[in-house]
Amino acid sequence: MQAYVIRRLLEMIPVLILVTMLTFTLLLLLPGDPVEAMFEVGSNPTPEMMATMRHKLGLDRPIPVQYGMWLGRLLRGDLGRSTMTHIKVTEELKARLPVTLQLGVVAWFFSIIIAIPAGVISAVYRGKKLDILATVITIGGVAVPSFWLGMMLIILFGVKLGWFPVFGFVSLFDNPIEGLKHLVMPAFSLGVFAAAINMRQMRSAMLEVLALDYIRTARAKGLRERIVIWTHALKNALLPVVTIMGVQIGRLFGGSVVIETLFAVPGMGRLMVSSILDRDFPVVQACILIIALAVLLSNLATDLIYGYIDPRISLGRQTSK
């Protein structure tokens, strides 16, 4: 197991290098000059000032040299400075990453607590009203844009009822109650799409497992139906769902851009959007690196959890018998 984990971690390195190289090249090929983007219309920057800034940011060097310099700094733990604010990118990320993580984890949690019970109930009551209701809700969850859902939640729960704040963020570590109040609506908006997908997966997997012989045996032994469903069937049905959930972590990072902008959550998603528009290359590069790393790590975690849940799966050696 240890060797497997180390191998997977080492395999991440070339992937990350390729991602950063592609990102770097594509950013520089985008129309627009990051130095010109620093100055608003009418500020009339002098050519000397722009040349000085260009030199200070290293933008007057060839692209491979710029990339090499960036990679060299990265290996020393230096992600450079924002071209707009001039503060260290690591400082920006230190402030923003925990925000997105908290939002993503709570959203992911929402998706689990909705999807698993709903999927199980829908499978158990297949064809009945509960199943139809769950299916309709699921389709709605997939079809409804998260932006629109977020606005509706703001109007209903934020403005009309006044239950939750309509914008902003408080860290769960600073004030858990206020933090959760601020996260409920954005996390729900973000997690509902994942919940819908997971619910359908859960339902399909449960239907498959419930048709197996060992379930019939469990029932024949006289076990209560609750035990059969939630103890014996669910564990095996969770396997494909765990895979989907692990992959969704990367999606939650990307989907958070819209939700963070709507709810004014100061996370990485918002940072990335504003940085792309400002041609703030160091920040964009760092954000994409973090997202790539998150996706790779979540895939690794998924594989490890998979191996833990299903003892038949032997990581690092042969696959399941």
Place this chain on the structure above:
Amino acid sequence: MKIRILWMVISCLIVVALVLVSCKAAPEEEAVSPPKEGSQYGGHLHVGTHWIPTSLDPTTSTSGPDLVYYYSIVNPLVAFDLNAQVVSHRSLAESWEFPDADTLVLKLRKGVKFHDGTDFNSEAVKFAWERVLDPTTPSASAGTFAIIKEVEVVDNHTVKLHLEHPWSGWMSALASGGGCPISPTAVAKLGEEHVFKPVGTGPFKFSEWVPGNYLEVTKNEGYWGVDDAGNPLPYLDSITISNIPDMAVMSAAVESGKIDVGQIADKDLDKFEALDNISVYTLEGSGSRPHIYLNGTMPPMDNIHLRRALHFALNPDIMNKAVFYGRYVVAKGGPFPTNSWAHYESPYRPYYDVEKAREELLLGGYPNGFEMEVAVYSDPGIVECAEIAKEQWAAVGIKANLNVYDIGTAVGKVMLNEELPLLFGSCGGQTDPGRRAETFYSTLSTYKTGMAYASPGEGKDIDHLIAQLSSCTDRQDAPPLLAELGDITQGDVWEISLLYRNDYFAYWDKVRGWGDDSFHPYYLVVEDLWIQK
């Protein structure tokens, strides 16, 4: 076992959720209220803004909207109101004079200290400007302050600026950015951290900045400003300025009371005007939007008849109704709105007339129209207006291919790098026509949109005219020059102002002390606001 643990966690979350819903906010503390007619000391103001700051340090700010954040922390050397009249009780300079055309002498206010106890004096002013003029400091004020040859410290509270030439734009230059001194001690001590921990002389001092979230400032107990009755300012204990990118959420935040004042979208105006306990202030003429910049060095914009054809073909009234709910005002004149002292409407300015558009096309040698590439700001309202303009131009045979870019890229393509001939964008609130003319019309400007490039030898010595306007230190001398400049720039269509924008601010009635000078395009004057209990 694992399922049991999962259910326990789910049950706990449900309990927490029920607790949250039933939680009520803690009651606010009672504020101490000394007597003064109407005003009360104490309280907290929560302001919403959709702008993201590039810097909280005015010297290193590269964006006008940064004012909304730092204006409560610093004071300008010269403050002025929306009519460009000086507001001396908010200015760090008590008086000023021009002993000769190329010299400006400022007498600084005495007894003022920065928040860290450093004295505000001539050395601090000199430090601020030298920092602006340092090419390694990315300051939006650098281009403007380049006119300063030398900053001379005459005495502790007298500064003499030796200028390259007479400077009519001095007042607006000293009102923001490099004109707002910050503590040299703090800059030396904090270094680059000062960018987001500014130390100024303003009514409030920096407390906390959470990137992308909010700025919190607290009362400067030693503030030099007083109200009309001589009572110390400010009244408020603290202010939070929150960044809310989405205008719909901003409206919801005001309506729900989560913030006390914020800019609202045009479409929400009727709703807010009908609400109890909330008032709306209309800031008129905060800029020209949409606004078209033309690069006269590039075909087909080097052809005066084709430029006039473009202008004649546009009906901004349609844009106003379709995009801005009829809230804006159709522009009659140049980029200075009707309520600005520098407003001028040229008799040669084209207005919507399809037949005249076709005549100009004929005179320009393109009777069947022409095709051109257009850069468009990636602002939803601007894009919609550009689409309407495209159809209006198509009606006379002009085919416009729209290319949407972010603002920086769009400006670069048209005004700096001469890649595209026309920019469909917007124009922010302007205060000084000389400074604006230097930026957008002069052949000496970094921007290449000056038609002077396109019309050498036509007898219009625009640089000389701009120099005269820039030398007008007395505003009363400006109108004839503004008229002459306006006749050229509007008549020959150097740029096109289509609508004058209005901005709307909604605020809860408990916030008092608002005056005509409270709302500015990018900032609020907060030192004399209070919260009515």
